[in-house]
Amino acid sequence: MxxxxxxxxxxxxxxxxxxxxxxxxxxxxxxxxxxxxxxxxxxxxxxxxxxxxxxxxxxxxxxxxxxxxxxxxxSKPPPSTERRLFIGDTSVIFAAMQNLTKTVDKNGVYSTQQESIQRSIRKLALDYVNFAKECWIHTSRMAGETDQADADHYRSLYTCLSLFTILYLPEFGMDNAPVGDDLMEWLNIHFIEPSTEEGDHLSGLERPWEDETFWPYLTRAILRGLPKAVAFFLGTLAEHPSGNLRRLAQSIIPLLSTQPKLQHFDAERDFAYASHRWREKVKMLRIELDDVPESDRRDNFEDWWDRFSDIVGILEGREEVIRKVCEDLGADWREVCVAWGVFVDTRLRRQDLPDVVAQVLEDMPPDPTILEDMVHVALFMGDPLKALEHAAQLDPWLSAHLADMMEPLSLVEQQAVNDESELSVREFYVLSYAHYLHSDPAMWRITVSYMYSCGKVGAAAADEILVRVPLRLQSKPSNTNDSSDSQADQGDLSAVVKDVNATCHEYQREAARRTVCKIAAQTFVQRKEYGLAISYYSSAEDWPGLGRVIDRVLQEYIRSGPEQYTKFVSGIAPSLQGLRANSAAHGVFIHRLMFAVRYAEFHQRLLNRDLQDAAWDLVSMLQEGIAPKAWWAVLLCDAIELLQYDPTPLFSYASACTLLRDLDEIISRTAQGAGEDYLKILESKLQIDGQKDSQKQLQLVRFALAKYFARCAMIGTGGTQTVRRMVDPTV
Incomplete structure (x- = not known):
């Protein structure tokens, strides 16, 4: 790019x-x-x-x-809209290529000699060619200087890919077949000469041979193997004043139209025999041309005999004539090399092409500033590594996908060739392209798909990208008044995390998946979406993180009060059943979550004035050991209202004894210096500083219990010993 x-x-x-x-x-x-x-x-x-x-x-x-x-x-601009479409469409082909190579590796076979494998790779290569062609056509139709530059770029990709397919991925069984006709077709498709405008101009003239462009046009058309255009303009020579030229033009027309083409023969031997016989006819035409007297070899505008001699020299396959004609026409090395395989050596093989190209380049070197030309040279010369080097400068997309096809074709080494990076040739270029894709964070799915195809190094890089996928972590403040926007944002985040998880499952990257879940969980904690946070921490099997979420939820009770707390717990309660069924979950954290849910149910009953069940909940949390000791003091303070309920006692005698037992433990342990373990949360709730005030609050609990036991004694449900103990703890 x-x-x-x-x-x-x-x-x-x-x-x-x-x-x-x-x-x-x-x-x-x-x-x-x-x-x-x-x-x-x-x-x-x-x-x-x-x-x-x-x-x-x-x-x-x-x-x-x-x-x-x-x-x-x-340092690289993000892809344009057209570029995004091109990248997305071709990534599907890349994925198909990876599936093919995985199948081959799984079967323990990696040989392109197998017909089905080679045909599959060729089909995928042609898919790349077609997508590049479509993108070139699309951008060419758009107006604007920038769009024209894009069109030229995609045209370059189109020429390089199609040339690679011709030279390295021919039809199965045609590897050793002559390549001249295929290259001529490639040249005519991608580098059109002579131009249509020239032909239109000449066809409108009454005597086109009088125009200075007539013979160059006719020669170029013959050099490019365009029999219809040649026949038309040779036909116009029927009005030429020279009878010899009229006769020669009529003789060469059927000769050009019958030039043998490999695709017209079932066997190469038949093609070679037909070419030999055709060359004999060309020799006869040369003899006939040489018999033209010197006095009739020019007209008033041109030395027609010299021009016609060049044409016959091309058909004869004379190397020096083809070079001279191409230089006169302003053609480059490509045209000489292709014409060589059509006229000079009609049985030119792919493996023999580098020798011809090297000979031509001595006199007609390519322009090193045109990267497209340099890629073509390397492909013609049979130098895949050099082709990849130039392709990477032209477009990292091209080098990546060429390298991806070259490896199964054994054109580049499969083993790591760089001891420092531990990357093979293919991995180096594919990773370079993936880093280019990373300039657009929105294309993370495609980016990691390329990286994960590049061994351990690529997998490590892809993991780092996955855990940094833009999850819109801070997109909406948690206290937004627009609930619909908040829900939409939550859905976006969940959808992105779901996509990332699916990607991790696809490539078996469990560690990366867990990290992403932790990041998502932290985000939901910040937004007070505690239910989703617990779900993602559970998925990541991050049990300490799960515990921190539960602590945050419990802190909401201290910070916001019971009503808001119950709303938060309603979002995490469904997770409890699933965690109980998870054998990997740590019991201590499930126990803590169970307390948070039970404590919320207790406050919900208080809010609903279902006091009898609330009292039962409070005592059962203490009796069953669900409530952490740090929360005992808070629960005992919550019991004051229930203890004072009149006229019917809400606690049984045994339940009240449970409350008294836990109260005595708090007081005695505090006296022994362990007050921090029992009173810290109560201090936070009461917004007081120091254990002295907390102990005063506990004395209120003791007083409420004393009155409760006194009531129990009066109605005959308790003993006087308990009342005396409440008044004097030393009893």
Whole structure:
């Protein structure tokens, strides 16, 4: 793709043409390259004067007070709309290629000699060719200079891919067949000469041979094997004043139309025999041409005999004539090499092509500044590594997909060829393309699909991308008044996490999946979506994280009161049953979640004035050991209202004894210095500081219990010993 000469950031770090002002202000720009991709951070830093060299150095000097913007930029522009479509469509072909190679590897066979495998790879290669063609046509129809540049780029991809397919992926069994006709078809499709405009101009003339472009057009048409155009303009020579030229033109027309083509024969031997007989007819035409007297070899506009002789020389397959004609016509090395396989050596094989190309390039070197030409040269020369090197400069997409096809064709090594990076040739170019895709974070699915095809190194890079997928973690504040927007945002986040999880399952990246679930859980905790947070922590099997969520929910009771607390717990209650069935879940965290749910049910009954069941819930949490000891004091304070309920006692004598037992443990343990374990949450709830106030609150509980037992004694449900113990704990 085209390189970007500069990068624009908003707000601008430096206004255009004002770099001097930046230096005068005592600052410069500093960059830090990302080890993950081609992005880097850019930010202004103070200049530091070097005492040794008395010049400005760009080492960043740390400051404690100045705050500044840090820009994260990419050296590669994100893909355009058309480019996105192209990348997405071709990634499907890439996936099919990976499935094919996996099947081959699984069967223990990796040989392109098998017909079904080679046909499958060829079909996928042709799919790439067709997509490049469609994208070229689409962008060509769009107006604008930028779009035209895009069209030229896709045309380059189209020519390179189709040439690769012709040279390295022919029809099965045609690897050793002559390649001239196929290359001529490729040349005529991608590099059209002569132009249609030239033909239209000449066809409108009464005597076209008088135009200076007539013979160059006719020669180029013959060189390109265009019999219909040649026959038409040779037919116009029937009005030429030279009888010899009229006769020669009529003789050459059937000769051109009967030139043997390989595809017209069932066996190469028949093609070779027909070519030999056709060459004999060309020799007869040469004899006839040489018999034309010198006096009749020119007309008033052109030396027609010399022009016609060049045409016959092409048909004879004379190398020097083809070179001379191509140079006169402004043709390049490609046209000479292709014409060589059609006229000079009609049985030219693919493996013999590099020798011909090397000979031609000595006199007609390619333009090294045109990357498309350099890719063509490398493919013609049978140098896959050099082709990939130039293709990477032209477009990382091209080098990645060429390398992906070259490996199963054994054109590049499958083993790691770089000891430092441990990457094979294919992996290097595919990963380079994946890093380019990473310039657009929205294309993370496609990015990781390429990375995961590149062994351990690629898998590690893909894992890092997955855990950094933009999950819209801070997209909406949790206290937004627009509930519909909040629900939509929650759905977006859940959908993205679901996609990431599916990707992790597909590539068996369990560690990455768990990390993503933890990140999502943390986000839902921040947004107080505790039910989803517990679900994702459970999926990640992060039991300490699950415990932290439960603690956050319990803190909501301290912070917001029982009514809001019960609403939060309603979202996490459904998780309890699933966690109980999960054998991997740690019991301590399930126990804590069970308490949070039971405690919410207790407060819901209080709110509903279902006091009898509320009293039963409170005591059962203590009797069954569900309530953590840190919450005992809170529960006992909650019991004051229930103990004071009149006229019917809500607690049985045994239940009241349970409350008294736990109260005595708190008081005695606090006296022994363990008050922090029992009173901290009560202090938070009461917003008090110090155990002295907490103990006063517990004395209120003791007083409520004393009155309760007194009532029980009066109605005959308890003993006097208990009442005396409440008044004097030493009894």
């Amino acid at each position: 085209r390189s970007t000469p500069h990068l624009d950031v908003l707000p601008p770090l430096v206004e255009a043409g004002k770099t001097d002002e930046l230096v005068e202000s005592g600052r410069t720009l500093f960059t830090a390259v990302s080890p993950l991709n081609d992005s880097y951070a850019v930010f202004p830093v103070p200049l530091v004067r070097s005492p040794q060299f008395e010049k400005l150095s760009t080492r960043p000097k740390p400051t404690d007070s100045d705050e500044q913007n840090v820009y994260f930029v990419s």
